[in-house]
Amino acid sequence: MIKPQDPRIAITAQIIKELRIKKLNNGHCFLIFDDELPEVHSYYEYPDGRIQIEEVDITNIYNPREVIRVLSEDEADSVRARHAVFH
Template identity: 40%
Template sequence: MTALEKELAIQDKKFAATIERIRNRNFSRNLPFLILSNNLPEGQGYYEYADGHIEIQEVYTIGADIETRFIRTLSETEAIVVRNDFKLKNGLQ
């Protein structure tokens, strides 16, 4: 492994640790964790909650205010797929 490859591996681990800390912090504060995906239309995202459920919500602006609109709650199977895909793509356990 080259020095560059080692450095990239270290950076990947730091990135994964940071994402995991943010996710856990949000859950501990009873806040959702936003998962962005190219599988959703622009302006929509997955909102994962500490209890394991995931919602699709749309974010939009009204003047200077940012609002969200609930689209739907994913089934348990869909939530598992989204969560596992996110974790795999971001190097999380």
């Protein structure tokens, strides 16, 4: 038997989408976590549409992040689709 999706998941997803739009519209980057990346790497989406893989110093999150790689437009679109994050 297929159970209907827990409404809390849909509400949480909507809140995250709204937070993303707010952050990008205010000129800030938005973190996209992906458990397929190494533990210290995350995707960061920027207001100009680019997505970068950046390394975070997990011993001190206030240290500057290191840019590992800037994704191509196709790769960025793939990340957005995989994580249900759309412009």
